[in-house]
Amino acid sequence: MVDWSGGNDTGKSPRQDAIWACVARLGRAEAPQYLRNRKVAEDWLTQLFEAEIAAGRRVLAGFDFPFGYPKGYAAALTGKSDPFALWHWLENRIEDSPQNNNRFDLAGEINRQFGGRGPFWFNGLKRDVDGLPRKKTGYENPFPERRLAEKRAKGAFSCWQLGGTGAVGSQVLMGLPVLARLRRRFEAAVWPFEPLDKQIALVEIWPSLMLGAAPAGQIKDAWQVREVARSVSTLEPDALAEMLAVDAPEEGWIFGLGHEDRLRQASAQPPRLTNDCFALPPGVHWTPVREALALLQDRLTPVTGSETMPVTAATGRILAEDVVAARSNPPLPNTAVDGYGFLGGKAAGVHRMPLVEGRAAAGDRPGLVPPGSAVRILTGAALPDGVDTVVLQEDVTVSDGQIAFHGPIKAGANTRRAGEDVVQGDVALTQGTRVGPAQAALLAATGVGEVSVRKPLRVAVLSTGAELVEAGTTAALGQIFDANRPMLLEMARRFGHEPVDMGRVPDDRNALAARLEAASKAADLILTSGGASAGDEDHVSALLTEAGAMTLWRIAVKPGRPLALGMWSGVPVFGLPGNPVAAMTCALIFGRPAMARLAGSAWEEPQGFEVPAAFTKHKKHGRTEYLRARIRDGQAEVFASEGSGRISGLSWADGLVELPHGAAEIVPGTMVRYIPFASFGL
Numbered sequence: 001m002v003d004w005s006g007g008n009d010t011g012k013s014p015r016q017d018a019i020w021a022c023v024a025r026l027g028r029a030e031a032p033q034y035l036r037n038r039k040v041a042e043d044w045l046t047q048l049f050e051a052e053i054a055a056g057r058r059v060l061a062g063f064d065f066p067f068g069y070p071k072g073y074a075a076a077l078t079g080k081s082d083p084f085a086l087w088h089w090l091e092n093r094i095e096d097s098p099q100n101n102n103r104f105d106l107a108g109e110i111n112r113q114f115g116g117r118g119p120f121w122f123n124g125l126k127r128d129v130d131g132l133p134r135k136k137t138g139y140e141n142p143f144p145e146r147r148l149a150e151k152r153a154k155g156a157f158s159c160w161q162l163g164g165t166g167a168v169g170s171q172v173l174m175g176l177p178v179l180a181r182l183r184r185r186f187e188a189a190v191w192p193f194e195p196l197d198k199q200i201a202l203v204e205i206w207p208s209l210m211l212g213a214a215p216a217g218q219i220k221d222a223w224q225v226r227e228v229a230r231s232v233s234t235l236e237p238d239a240l241a242e243m244l245a246v247d248a249p250e251e252g253w254i255f256g257l258g259h260e261d262r263l264r265q266a267s268a269q270p271p272r273l274t275n276d277c278f279a280l281p282p283g284v285h286w287t288p289v290r291e292a293l294a295l296l297q298d299r300l301t302p303v304t305g306s307e308t309m310p311v312t313a314a315t316g317r318i319l320a321e322d323v324v325a326a327r328s329n330p331p332l333p334n335t336a337v338d339g340y341g342f343l344g345g346k347a348a349g350v351h352r353m354p355l356v357e358g359r360a361a362a363g364d365r366p367g368l369v370p371p372g373s374a375v376r377i378l379t380g381a382a383l384p385d386g387v388d389t390v391v392l393q394e395d396v397t398v399s400d401g402q403i404a405f406h407g408p409i410k411a412g413a414n415t416r417r418a419g420e421d422v423v424q425g426d427v428a429l430t431q432g433t434r435v436g437p438a439q440a441a442l443l444a445a446t447g448v449g450e451v452s453v454r455k456p457l458r459v460a461v462l463s464t465g466a467e468l469v470e471a472g473t474t475a476a477l478g479q480i481f482d483a484n485r486p487m488l489l490e491m492a493r494r495f496g497h498e499p500v501d502m503g504r505v506p507d508d509r510n511a512l513a514a515r516l517e518a519a520s521k522a523a524d525l526i527l528t529s530g531g532a533s534a535g536d537e538d539h540v541s542a543l544l545t546e547a548g549a550m551t552l553w554r555i556a557v558k559p560g561r562p563l564a565l566g567m568w569s570g571v572p573v574f575g576l577p578g579n580p581v582a583a584m585t586c587a588l589i590f591g592r593p594a595m596a597r598l599a600g601s602a603w604e605e606p607q608g609f610e611v612p613a614a615f616t617k618h619k620k621h622g623r624t625e626y627l628r629a630r631i632r633d634g635q636a637e638v639f640a641s642e643g644s645g646r647i648s649g650l651s652w653a654d655g656l657v658e659l660p661h662g663a664a665e666i667v668p669g670t671m672v673r674y675i676p677f678a679s680f681g682l
Helices: 038-054 073-078 083-093 103-113 148-152 169-186 220-232 237-244 260-267 289-299 437-445 484-494 509-522 539-546 580-598 648-652
Strands: 019-021 033-035 059-063 200-204 286-288 306-310 339-342 346-360 374-377 389-392 397-399 402-409 427-429 450-454 458-464 498-505 525-529 550-558 562-568 571-576 609-612 617-619 624-632 635-638 655-659 664-666 671-676
Touching (some): 019 220, 033 038, 038 059, 038 169, 038 200, 073 083, 103 169, 169 200, 220 260, 237 260, 286 289, 289 580, 458 509, 484 525, 509 525, 509 571, 525 580, 571 580, 580 648, 609 635, 624 671
Parallel strands (some): 059 200, 286 550, 346 374, 525 571, 550 624
Antiparallel strands (some): 306 450, 339 374, 339 389, 346 402, 397 402, 562 571, 609 671, 617 664, 624 655, 655 671
16 A cells, blocks of 8 residues: 655655555555655565565555546547546656656646646645646636545545645646556556456555544554555455446546445454464474463464444453443442431431431432431432431331431441442453453443454364264274364354364365365364374375465474464464364363464463372373363362373363473372363363
8 A cells, every 4th residue: 555645755754744655465564664755666666566476476556546537637638538548648748856846837737728727726836837726716627526436435635636635636646657657567457447467456545435543643644554555455355356346447436435334344354364473483393381372372363353242242252442431330329228328427326317208219310318317218229419328227217207226337338439340431341351241241330332342253173084974974994983073163162252164074185275275264263183293194284384384383292292383375274183182182272272362362371270189190201291180079080091092081071180391290189280171161
């Protein structure tokens, strides 16, 4: 995305109203580039396009000025309605250097061809220019004031104004000659005048169509090019094709016009992960569990977009941003009990007070209680003026229109202060919080009706291996039923995500590649089981390696060890071991917190407890071990066999015992860390 300028060189220091550009890929934007003049900008674009063409990549290059003029102007000036004839006409006449250009003189020359009163106006020079008015006084335009696109785009400016607030006229005059040269040099396609069948596409984009105000302290132009480039690069092919399906052969069009809501949704999407996000530091071979978890926590960022939902429908979703209390809770001082309210505390002894008529109940408008009097008040009622203390009804006798009770009682007893729970304007819940029943209650209590939440993380689950068959069918000798897929689908659902069943794939690379491609379009994360090591039939690892986006993490863990992490078409892939016990363990220890982070939640550490062991074990140094376990009589029992093929141990257990990386001698009574499955959300 390029934010253009029709003015002169803007100096060494980055500033507003200069040329800014930014490159983004798959929702990840590079640092915005400050380009001080058009010569620097054209050189930068040339180098960028050459590099992208050499790398075999396609480029959508957005520019923030009109590619055409209102209907009739090109033909009147050049004799042809072809917008490119106008581009070349300007290219042959515009004189441009970093410190000077002839745009005002050329505009005056054009105006004189049409009577000298338009279509251009605003002379920014100190000297007069024949035919170019400084203001619109006496201005006459023989052509339409705006293109059709500008009539439909609220707030868009006319291309005839050469200076002043919002002027784009100078950008067009000084920009189209540059585009003409870039188009010719790179055989670029120009939208919407040509089919976009070339590596370089030049597209008109107006940032204000999708963006609001820039954050405080940031240069607006730099922020806009970054956000536009990032947002457009997140668009799915179908959405991009729909926005580009425009017929405007002479005037051109503004990209995304008519699709503003979709563009704003795209601007709210997070960046995708990079292909090297799982790369291990040089020299790392066997990674301890804690280091592997720290690496994942550091590398992963949310990949789900956001949407606004009513609080009543947001349960189970993750907050995309902090939520500020719209109202204090409680909004007014109120009583915590049924009783009688009055002003001030009372000393020891018997106290008698006249009782005013009526009562204060929850929902009543607060009234006024005269000094020295009391009022009947019910739990939750706002305290009337003149009341700051409540005595329990059980401690009071009532007769002859007055109450009597024994002191002492402190001022403020049995009442709640306004905002005692949450104060209006304070953050009620922070970004990354999953909304449960308690959180929904807090949001409703503080007057919040709608919240911005993350869209559910879609988790595709795929089993690989020629030996697998579907449960309930007939298995031949040498075949086994696919236990991993139903297990992992249910785990994803219980973790709060949206499971996507991608079925089974035999040991066939082409079939696996096709299924991974389908999964990348249907999900935000792909979980595979089997083929995650480095053997001849480990096709998941092989395919990710061929794609240049795979790292085999050899984790010092039992059960498990090989964990293939990579990217497929911009979607992260977790290649789990094929053994069900190892697959479940790795999904719990590594997959669950990774999924939570990708879904927009905070990094989730399972809650463990120190309990005495009811078993004996000699553990060697060098890896963290997870034993299937359950609690009986306050002690941790472990499954009789540590074999990874004993699936029955998973249903026997209600949690895991975690044995640390170092050596350990466990005897009955030794304290061990027990993590119940409930701590993982199961």
